[in-house]
Amino acid sequence: MQKHFADRLVEAIKTKGNPICVGLDPRLDKIPEFIRKEAFEASENQGQPLRAAAEALLAFNKGIIDSVAELVPVVKPQVAFYEIFGHEGMRAYEETIDYAHEKGLVTIADVKRNDIGSTAEAYAEAYLGETKVEDESMRVFDADSVTVNGYLGSDGVKPFVKVAANDGKGLFVLVKTSNPSSGELQDMFVYDEVAREKEAKALYEMMGFYVDSWGADEIGESGYSCVGAVVGATYPEQAAKLRKIMPNAFFLVPGYGAQGGGAADVKPCFNEDGLGAVVNSSRGIIFAYQVEGTGYEEKDFGVAAAEACKVMAKDLASVL
Amino acid sequence: MQKHFADRLVEAIKTKGNPICVGLDPRLDKIPEFIRKEAFEASENQGQPLRAAAEALLAFNKGIIDSVAELVPVVKPQVAFYEIFGHEGMRAYEETIDYAHEKGLVTIADVKRNDIGSTAEAYAEAYLGETKVEDESMRVFDADSVTVNGYLGSDGVKPFVKVAANDGKGLFVLVKTSNPSSGELQDMFVYDEVAREKEAKALYEMMGFYVDSWGADEIGESGYSCVGAVVGATYPEQAAKLRKIMPNAFFLVPGYGAQGGGAADVKPCFNEDGLGAVVNSSRGIIFAYQVEGTGYEEKDFGVAAAEACKVMAKDLASVL
Numbered sequence: 001m002q003k004h005f006a007d008r009l010v011e012a013i014k015t016k017g018n019p020i021c022v023g024l025d026p027r028l029d030k031i032p033e034f035i036r037k038e039a040f041e042a043s044e045n046q047g048q049p050l051r052a053a054a055e056a057l058l059a060f061n062k063g064i065i066d067s068v069a070e071l072v073p074v075v076k077p078q079v080a081f082y083e084i085f086g087h088e089g090m091r092a093y094e095e096t097i098d099y100a101h102e103k104g105l106v107t108i109a110d111v112k113r114n115d116i117g118s119t120a121e122a123y124a125e126a127y128l129g130e131t132k133v134e135d136e137s138m139r140v141f142d143a144d145s146v147t148v149n150g151y152l153g154s155d156g157v158k159p160f161v162k163v164a165a166n167d168g169k170g171l172f173v174l175v176k177t178s179n180p181s182s183g184e185l186q187d188m189f190v191y192d193e194v195a196r197e198k199e200a201k202a203l204y205e206m207m208g209f210y211v212d213s214w215g216a217d218e219i220g221e222s223g224y225s226c227v228g229a230v231v232g233a234t235y236p237e238q239a240a241k242l243r244k245i246m247p248n249a250f251f252l253v254p255g256y257g258a259q260g261g262g263a264a265d266v267k268p269c270f271n272e273d274g275l276g277a278v279v280n281s282s283r284g285i286i287f288a289y290q291v292e293g294t295g296y297e298e299k300d301f302g303v304a305a306a307e308a309c310k311v312m313a314k315d316l317a318s319v320l
Numbered sequence: 321m322q323k324h325f326a327d328r329l330v331e332a333i334k335t336k337g338n339p340i341c342v343g344l345d346p347r348l349d350k351i352p353e354f355i356r357k358e359a360f361e362a363s364e365n366q367g368q369p370l371r372a373a374a375e376a377l378l379a380f381n382k383g384i385i386d387s388v389a390e391l392v393p394v395v396k397p398q399v400a401f402y403e404i405f406g407h408e409g410m411r412a413y414e415e416t417i418d419y420a421h422e423k424g425l426v427t428i429a430d431v432k433r434n435d436i437g438s439t440a441e442a443y444a445e446a447y448l449g450e451t452k453v454e455d456e457s458m459r460v461f462d463a464d465s466v467t468v469n470g471y472l473g474s475d476g477v478k479p480f481v482k483v484a485a486n487d488g489k490g491l492f493v494l495v496k497t498s499n500p501s502s503g504e505l506q507d508m509f510v511y512d513e514v515a516r517e518k519e520a521k522a523l524y525e526m527m528g529f530y531v532d533s534w535g536a537d538e539i540g541e542s543g544y545s546c547v548g549a550v551v552g553a554t555y556p557e558q559a560a561k562l563r564k565i566m567p568n569a570f571f572l573v574p575g576y577g578a579q580g581g582g583a584a585d586v587k588p589c590f591n592e593d594g595l596g597a598v599v600n601s602s603r604g605i606i607f608a609y610q611v612e613g614t615g616y617e618e619k620d621f622g623v624a625a626a627e628a629c630k631v632m633a634k635d636l637a638s639v640l
Contacts, residue, residue: 050458053454188511
């Protein structure tokens with residue numbers, strides 16, 4: 001069995017000297033033309049545009065991974081950008097995760113899966129555990145961790161916790177998301193019918209209490225649990241509250257950069273030990289070569305991504 | 321452009337004379353041995369166990385679809401049971417949906433996807449709309465509808481509504497799920513900070529109000545919207561409240577049969593016109609051949625499924 005997920009994550013963050021997660025959210029129309037051209041002209045992809053697109057995604061990802069693997073601890077491929085190319089895209093998703101592991105990166109499969117009972121188990125086995133096929137067992141997507149939506153309650157989360165705990169893997173439950181409308185439901189004040197007298201809490205705080213309890217029995221040597229939380233960089237006040245509610249949870253923090261969050265905004269996501277969060281940037285890193293005025297050419301996409309990681313690391317270091 | 325999704329659904333329900341949705345949730349170890357044997361012995365699947373497993377799933381699904389297509393209006397493949405076999409499983413998922421359409425069935429891709437902005441758009445394009453690949457556009461999963469988790473608020477749902485409305489497709493947002501722990505979050509009483517004086521509502525009711533508003537501009541000739549709701553058969557009291565909150569929403573009702581809901585429990589999900597809900601059964605239909613004492617052999621799995629549909633239709637008719 002592998003070491004505890006949170007301990008592996010802490011080790012990776014310390015080795016690289018920063019808590020950056022590079023979001024591998026490739027958009028076909030933003031991938032350098034020379035990569036697309038090669039994929040679409042390859043003889044084995046003729047007449048199979050979805051396969052060619054998936055090959056272009058994979059080649060681009062490999063270029064990004066090669067450029068950032070020495071610099072950052074974590075990558076997070078967002079599965080929607082692969083599913084859009086059907087099963088060919090999902091093959092590229094599997095191979096992207098495998099390639100990131102070959103290069104020593106910790107992976108977060110950003111899939112936001114959610115279901116109950118045996119269905120949740122199937123997702124957990126697919127992304128974190130093993131698939132049984134007749135008398136064999138094999139790993140399919142084999143990510144180090146997944147994102148999970150907890151709207152269905154414990155039934156929908158515990159099957160992931162079980163597989164994660166058994167396999168040195170982890171999960172991040174959506175708590176307070178980074179988008180403008182996240183408050184519509186997540187910021188509503190809630191109370192139990194039986195506890196109306198108590199001080200009301202926001203729904204995202206209640207989700208935080210649940211995440212804390214789901215992960216309470218699965219804390220590693222680092223003091224962190226294998227059950228983490230997604231907390232957007234765009235809501236620093238809420239993050240500060242959540243940091244207290246979930247002292248042992250690692251936060252996965254989207255919303256830095258392109259979505260508007262800065263270093264000061266992500267600071268409340270960290271504990272006083274300077275740990276406890278990984279900060280994601282997707283477009284700001286992988287498409288850094290397209291930023292106007294930087295003078296990068298298409299072939300420099302990897303160099304530009306590496307440079308963007310260094311700038312982000314320095315920015316984060318200024319507040320940690 | 322296709323006809324409005326809800327109008328197509330109503331038409332299919334009236335044609336078949338029942339509101340049954342067959343859940344295509346195949347488990348490899350429950351598929352008849354002769355189907356598995358053929359898939360695993362096929363020369364093109366040698367050394368590719370995931371491919372063989374996916375082929376077995378597909379062959380089983382085709383057998384079920386052939387047996388029930390004349391009897392029921394809707395099928396709902398649950399994607400977790402395909403994702404567990406990786407990209408090969410996803411190919412079987414695509415082909416299952418295509419085959420169901422060939423046989424005239426309405427399809428619900430039970431994927432419970434959720435994300436924001438361009439990511440939600442990518443999911444919507446993948447499952448309901450078109451994928452752009454360079455200068456071409458093509459349909460990938462091409463289901464008639466999807467299930468969506470609304471925890472992220474409007475940002476996470478409206479991209480699906482937009483694609484659905486443009487393409488004669490639909491969606492079902494999780495409101496009150498059928499599982500035992502669904503109440504942990506969904507039953508909490510909530511109120512807006514600015515409206516503390518008002519009567520508190522349960523979170524699932526608030527989600528119901530949102531669903532009603534998301535679908536308000538997309539109502540078809542049948543009086544139903546392309547934005548529906550998932551409401552578990554296991555919570556009839558809550559269903560009755562939700563029926564009033566969302567008069568124009570179609571309910572997708574899981575939890576009948578194996579999960580414990582009976583015909584009386586699903587009745588509150590329907591409107592007085594006898595429409596407004598589709599009731600799902602998965603294991604109770606597709607694995608009916610395994611029920612002890614029925615005397616079915618493996619080769620009878622389709623006959624058993626058809627018989628189970630007829631029994632369920634009669635049971636539902638007794639309360640509608």
